[in-house]
Amino acid sequence: MIANYGYMDGSGEYYITIDTDKCVECEGKMCVTACPKALFERVTDDYDDDVVKIADSKVKDIRYQCMECKSPGHPVLPCIAACTPMALKHSW
Template sequence: MIANYGYKDGSGEYYISIDTDKCIDCAAERACLTACPKQMFEIIEDDYDDQVAWIKKPNCRTLAYDCADCKPSSGYTSLPCITACTPGAIKHSW
């Protein structure tokens, strides 16, 4: 399952997508949990009883701001969460 967490508002589209198939048997020992400076990732049991990462609920509505430190307006090269997730389950839409 591809789970997209985030939102779209007048200013743009901000989604972090997690490919749960790559996430279930994490080969990176859940490195996302500590990689994110805002600690937005959390492991939950989803509706199909799988242990997967998701983005904490309050952050889903403030992603553009929460990720701002990792994404300076002058440009960014690599994001800590994506780098940490070696199975490649995490993607940003913006």
């Protein structure tokens, strides 16, 4: 499943996309510990797959949560670098 977590408002679209078909194959789920804002959480989804999702409490402000990592001096986002199956994408 391609799961888009985030929102759109007057200033733009802010979504983190997780390809759960790729995510389920990853044992380490290193993105969970790589994110300094603890955006990701490991869950068993409705189809009983062991995947990662964005924590409910952080979905509505991911733009601000990700701001630090997206500032100059961070060429590669830690979550993207940690995601070995390349299941993660940011829309902005």
